Amino acid sequence: MPAEIYLNVAASGLLTGLVYGLMALGLSVIFGVVRVVNFAHGEMMTVAMYLTLVLFGALQLDPLVLLVPIAAVLFVFGYLLQRALINPFINRPEHSQFMLLVAVALILVNLQLLVFGPDAKGIRTPYSFDSFQLGPLVVDASKVYAAGAALVVAAALFAFFRYTLIGKAIRACADNYEGARVVGLDVKRLYALTFGLGAACVGAAGAMLMAVIDVTPAIGPAYTLLAFVIVITGGLGSMPGALLGGLLIGVTEALGGVLFTPSAKSMFAFGLLVLVLLFRPQGILGRKTA
Amino acid sequence: MTQRINRRQFNKALAAAGAATALNPFSIVRAQAAKLKVGVLLPRSGVQAGIGQDCHRVVQITNGILGDLGLPGLDILNGDTESNVDVARSRAERLISEGAQLLVGAFDSGQTTAIAQVAEQRGIPLVINIAAAPPITEQGYKFVFRNFPTAPMILGDAFANQLEVFAASGVAPKTAVFMHVNDTFGVAMQKGFTGVMSKFTMPYKVVDTIAYDPAARDLSVEVAKAKASGAEALVLVSRLNDAMLLTRELVKQRWSPQAILSMGPGWYEDQYLKTLGKLADGPISFVPWYDPNKKLARRLEAAHAKAYPDINLNTNHIYTFEALLVAADAFKRAGSADPKALADAIRATDIKDNVSTGPGIQFNAKGQNDKLKNSAIQNRGGKLVVVAPKAASNARPELPIKPYDKR
Numbered sequence: 001m002p003a004e005i006y007l008n009v010a011a012s013g014l015l016t017g018l019v020y021g022l023m024a025l026g027l028s029v030i031f032g033v034v035r036v037v038n039f040a041h042g043e044m045m046t047v048a049m050y051l052t053l054v055l056f057g058a059l060q061l062d063p064l065v066l067l068v069p070i071a072a073v074l075f076v077f078g079y080l081l082q083r084a085l086i087n088p089f090i091n092r093p094e095h096s097q098f099m100l101l102v103a104v105a106l107i108l109v110n111l112q113l114l115v116f117g118p119d120a121k122g123i124r125t126p127y128s129f130d131s132f133q134l135g136p137l138v139v140d141a142s143k144v145y146a147a148g149a150a151l152v153v154a155a156a157l158f159a160f161f162r163y164t165l166i167g168k169a170i171r172a173c174a175d176n177y178e179g180a181r182v183v184g185l186d187v188k189r190l191y192a193l194t195f196g197l198g199a200a201c202v203g204a205a206g207a208m209l210m211a212v213i214d215v216t217p218a219i220g221p222a223y224t225l226l227a228f229v230i231v232i233t234g235g236l237g238s239m240p241g242a243l244l245g246g247l248l249i250g251v252t253e254a255l256g257g258v259l260f261t262p263s264a265k266s267m268f269a270f271g272l273l274v275l276v277l278l279f280r281p282q283g284i285l286g287r288k289t290a
Numbered sequence: 291m292t293q294r295i296n297r298r299q300f301n302k303a304l305a306a307a308g309a310a311t312a313l314n315p316f317s318i319v320r321a322q323a324a325k326l327k328v329g330v331l332l333p334r335s336g337v338q339a340g341i342g343q344d345c346h347r348v349v350q351i352t353n354g355i356l357g358d359l360g361l362p363g364l365d366i367l368n369g370d371t372e373s374n375v376d377v378a379r380s381r382a383e384r385l386i387s388e389g390a391q392l393l394v395g396a397f398d399s400g401q402t403t404a405i406a407q408v409a410e411q412r413g414i415p416l417v418i419n420i421a422a423a424p425p426i427t428e429q430g431y432k433f434v435f436r437n438f439p440t441a442p443m444i445l446g447d448a449f450a451n452q453l454e455v456f457a458a459s460g461v462a463p464k465t466a467v468f469m470h471v472n473d474t475f476g477v478a479m480q481k482g483f484t485g486v487m488s489k490f491t492m493p494y495k496v497v498d499t500i501a502y503d504p505a506a507r508d509l510s511v512e513v514a515k516a517k518a519s520g521a522e523a524l525v526l527v528s529r530l531n532d533a534m535l536l537t538r539e540l541v542k543q544r545w546s547p548q549a550i551l552s553m554g555p556g557w558y559e560d561q562y563l564k565t566l567g568k569l570a571d572g573p574i575s576f577v578p579w580y581d582p583n584k585k586l587a588r589r590l591e592a593a594h595a596k597a598y599p600d601i602n603l604n605t606n607h608i609y610t611f612e613a614l615l616v617a618a619d620a621f622k623r624a625g626s627a628d629p630k631a632l633a634d635a636i637r638a639t640d641i642k643d644n645v646s647t648g649p650g651i652q653f654n655a656k657g658q659n660d661k662l663k664n665s666a667i668q669n670r671g672g673k674l675v676v677v678a679p680k681a682a683s684n685a686r687p688e689l690p691i692k693p694y695d696k697r
Contacts, residue, residue: 122565
């Protein structure tokens, strides 16, 4: 097999991994601050994908443009979901939170089935069939744009947490819940903002993924699982870990498919997860907890 | 002037009225027998809903064509199998209870197997429209008939037609990569592929076999691997969604094989043609199809085009129509809706003026039409043309396919 295939496949895996990383970043942000595991994460992403589909059909705007309003809509959705539904469960046992979010996921999947049906739906942008050639390297234009947008959104999120007062306040909540309350921070509002930001991340990722893959309601649970694999590999609660996990999973799946058989490529992603859990249970960039 | 009725006239009138009343039940029987009650079982919801709805389209126009042929109309009772084997079984039971005198269905082999068991137990004839699993007609059933090729028949004809296509186009690829969807259908075809291929002298050697996940959302790795094999042709067993994903990847990865040869659904379907536009041109599908030169095929094509101008006539329509044609023809010859008489009449079917490729509709002792032939159809300008076998074709094959970057 020519060596260039490994280069091409690794590049494709890297680009896809960046978008996966952004999706998982949302999950990691929510868990890192609110300490709630969002089991409806993939389903929220399919909501964003269907929104992209509808808006693209109505306005004929590029998904990379649509990602801004869609991220905003998902932010509001996440904010309200946290305030209305999840907040009362914050201090309840984990299994209650788990069941609540699984129920939300099931409701979202069935609503999507009712409205859009089970068939795959996609969009066709002017660059849907384009690719860039650099010597032996041929890369999918849609993946390049989506990965670029993922990097921009991730950088904006990092900057928000590092340089804005609200970002610093959210980090304070994550570091010391009681301390944040003592200094007068409105923790409930900050939790809702964080959940909104996580949902916005997944909304942006959904809009970008729509340029790369088709959407069906059934892919939601698969992406929830994928997000878990990524954040556990990278380190649950670590933002750079989520991006790194996405890249690793993207490249591992791609190269595993070439070296072994493509139909079993997710086996390699789970193999990597098992290795991480065995040798570094907190994840590659995760912090050890007592 | 008033007319008085005498006793004799009154008695005659009374006798006439009595006779009319007494004979009335017979006229009811004749009215019931004028139309055969046919239970049509299709997966009209669930994962196969699109196909079930597609089959149903032709059910709605069949009575008009049967009338033109001088055949009795059919009273259709619809049953939705919900793409589920257990539901298919219970719907078959229910349709029989509701008075169905013959069943037609059900696209999927698993669902059809369940319906066949019910039909045999209840002694109601079943005419299968589409289902390729060989065991269905190997059980010794007396009430089950299939006018659709089995999987080995499909594979054998595919290789025979490929040879004809290569000879007619003057292009014979020397190497091929075989890609198949990793589900029950794809794996069954993959298992049969090597065995059946060895019976033919094919010009190409299979250099790599690539199985892929039926739920795959991205087939870039699979296509990269296929491209890296350096094969001249791509041989496929796929379904609709993956056919579209594969085409997108072929374009993006700038790989235009000499030939794309499909032995399954997907590549000729309307959604494929409409979604991909000019990028859909070129692939050749080896499928159970129709002979465009047959009189009835042209009649069905015209009626279908009138009712559904945006939808091409396809396998789903052809074989569902022929199943109903078999039912109407048998009912006419049997002169009765008695299940045994109907089954005997179906067994004696000999329809020469039909739609599908091959000499016509006849059933062997097992209830299988073993004379069916498959066709090779090529996508051209959003339409489908038949390129093999030559006797049932309306165009010559065009190979190599036009490179994607030159369209």
